[in-house]
Amino acid sequence: MMTQVTGTIAKNQLRAFIESIERLEDEKLDLMADIREVYAEAKGMGYDTKIMRQVVSIRKKDFEKRREEEFVLETYLSALDMLDKSGGATGEIRKTVNLIE
Secondary structure, eight states: OHHHHHHHHHHHHHHHHHHHHHHHHHHHHHHHHHHHHHHHHHHHTTOOHHHHHHHHHHHHSOHHHHHHHHHHHHHHHHHTTOBOTTSOBOHHHHHHHHHHO
16 A cells, blocks of 8 residues: 555656656747847847857856866967967957957
8 A cells, every 4th residue: 555655656746847847848948939039139130149149158157267268269279370460369269259358
């Protein structure tokens, strides 16, 4: 009898977890659609959504992690002679590096 009750409780808990996950997955899909709409609106107003996505990604990172990535990026760019004479990045690369700072 006790095993049957325990089995029923576990079954109900599992069902509740699965249903919660399914609800959250639905909410996530809705949020992703909302985010796409915001990017589409920004693009329609002339903003570069690729750069906006980079900014969002950068803003999520810890300050020290960003600095470390910036250092490694500049090291690689320097090794590939992709920095201008003053030591700065050129063109599109400068935009990305400046966003990190």
